[in-house]
Amino acid sequence: MNEMAWTYVAYLGITVGITIWVARTLQYYGVVVMTRGDSANSQENPQAGALAEAMSHLLVVGFYLVNLGVISFALKSTENVNNPQTAIELLSTKVGMILVVLGAMHFLILAACASYGRNLEAKPHHRRDRPVEDVTRFLDTDSDK
Amino acid sequence: MTPITVVYLLYLTLSVLITVRVGHTLHRHGRLFLIDVFCGNQHRADAVNHLLLVGFYLTNIALVLFLLRSRLEIIDWFTGVHLLSSKLGIVMTTLGTMHFFNVFALLQVRRYVRRMSGLGSVA
Numbered sequence: 001m002n003e004m005a006w007t008y009v010a011y012l013g014i015t016v017g018i019t020i021w022v023a024r025t026l027q028y029y030g031v032v033v034m035t036r037g038d039s040a041n042s043q044e045n046p047q048a049g050a051l052a053e054a055m056s057h058l059l060v061v062g063f064y065l066v067n068l069g070v071i072s073f074a075l076k077s078t079e080n081v082n083n084p085q086t087a088i089e090l091l092s093t094k095v096g097m098i099l100v101v102l103g104a105m106h107f108l109i110l111a112a113c114a115s116y117g118r119n120l121e122a123k124p125h126h127r128r129d130r131p132v133e134d135v136t137r138f139l140d141t142d143s144d145k
Numbered sequence: 146m147t148p149i150t151v152v153y154l155l156y157l158t159l160s161v162l163i164t165v166r167v168g169h170t171l172h173r174h175g176r177l178f179l180i181d182v183f184c185g186n187q188h189r190a191d192a193v194n195h196l197l198l199v200g201f202y203l204t205n206i207a208l209v210l211f212l213l214r215s216r217l218e219i220i221d222w223f224t225g226v227h228l229l230s231s232k233l234g235i236v237m238t239t240l241g242t243m244h245f246f247n248v249f250a251l252l253q254v255r256r257y258v259r260r261m262s263g264l265g266s267v268a
Contacts, residue, residue, distance in 0.1 A: 065240050
């Protein structure tokens with residue numbers, strides 16, 4: 001095998017490894033974020049834990065698809081690699097690009113987890129679509145003064 | 146077999162494998178999420194889940210077949226690997242983006258259903 005093939009193998013190994021590691025971390029801690037620090041099998045709200053696990057699974061499947069797609073798409077290189085120096089330069093550019101994409105996807109999924117967790121919360125006063133409060137009672141206190 | 150035939154066969158096999166595997170995973174884990182979206186209406190959730198799976202297969206197979214043709218001249222294995230990886234990459238990225246759009250659209254549906262029905266408890 002020449003340097004180009006080694007560069008490809010190293011690129012695929014590093015990026016796919018990092019993708020799997022980040023996805024596993026996201027899947028585990030995403031559930032914790034969604035359930036607001038409760039474990040997934042809490043007694044108070046067991047249904048929320050199951051929902052959080054299903055949701056994190058759905059998000060992580062998308063994470064894998066997009067990242068492995070970008071990794072595969074960005075494999076091709078027109079640079080001419082024939083010595084270790086150019087091989088390392090090419091490898092670091094490619095891995096760096098993939099890491100930026102990974103970071104952006106990570107934040108997207110984290111935001112999704114946080115917003116879904118806000119919806120899962122049982123407390124009614126944290127819900128966005130709560131019934132509109134009756135504001136006329138504030139008018140009465142003003143007229144008393 | 147010429148290299149281009151090998152690349153096409155590999156591309157089709159891998160795409161179909163990814164489609165079936167991902168579709169199955171989404172179908173299994175999305176059920177609970179859809180039941181939550183439709184406020185516990187299981188029949189409605191299962192129907193939507195099935196329709197989503199059929200749509201996923203249709204879109205994916207259409208995309209895979211549409212992207213099959215290439216004008217690249219395959220002369221060695223490197224070009225073959227380049228072609229295969231770039232095609233699979235486009236397919237997977239598109240699928241992933243579509244999947245995220247689906248999830249966010251269903252979250253909007255969830256909010257809408259809840260506002261219309263005036264349901265208090267969420268989980």
